[in-house]
Amino acid sequence: MTSPAPLDAAERIRAAGLRVTDSRRAVIEALDARAHASAEELFAVVAQSVPSTSLQSVYNALTDFVDAGLVRRIEPAGRPGLFELRVDDNHHHLVCSVCGEVQDVDCVVGAPPCLMPGDTHGFTVQVAEVTFWGVCASCAASRS
Incomplete structure (x- = not known):
């Protein structure tokens, strides 16, 4: 038996009950490529594919994703908050x-x-x- 194909960014966003936007899609894709990334690191990646985005837009997307359970925020002491897509376990x-x-x-x-x-x-x-x-x-x- 094969496992189902992973959801693409837009499908993940919709499955979390959120509206798909270019910025949100790009944030999920950036997190797919780099787990444990700060909002600033994600903004640098997202701005390459969605030049009209802003750092605030990335923060807003991340907040929405955390609230929807799509993304987890970790806060190592003395470091900026980091975000990851691995949310389905207690690692x-x-x-x-x-x-x-x-x-x-x-x-x-x-x-x-x-x-x-x-x-x-x-x-x-x-x-x-x-x-x-x-x-x-x-x-x-x-x-x-």
Whole structure:
């Protein structure tokens, strides 16, 4: 049995209940090519194919996508917010403290939310967001 073909950008946007625009389509396509991108990085890519777009338009699209569950925003400490299309699981991230590279890490142990606090203080835990900080292989090699 084969899996269905992935949805193109316009189909993804429609499936999230949003109207398709050139800017929105271009933002999804840019995220397809570069996960963990900032709004500014995405704007630089989108402006090449949709020169009439603005940074504010990219921010608006990203906000709409996050609200619709199409895109996830992560906020590594001391770094700009980053956006990714991988939203269907409770994965975590590795961040290089030298160059800022970000890599996905599947759930650490067990079923989501992966980690449980020793005391929930009455909260019902739904999601655990874990960021592992370290030095990526390229930065470690250049330090040697």
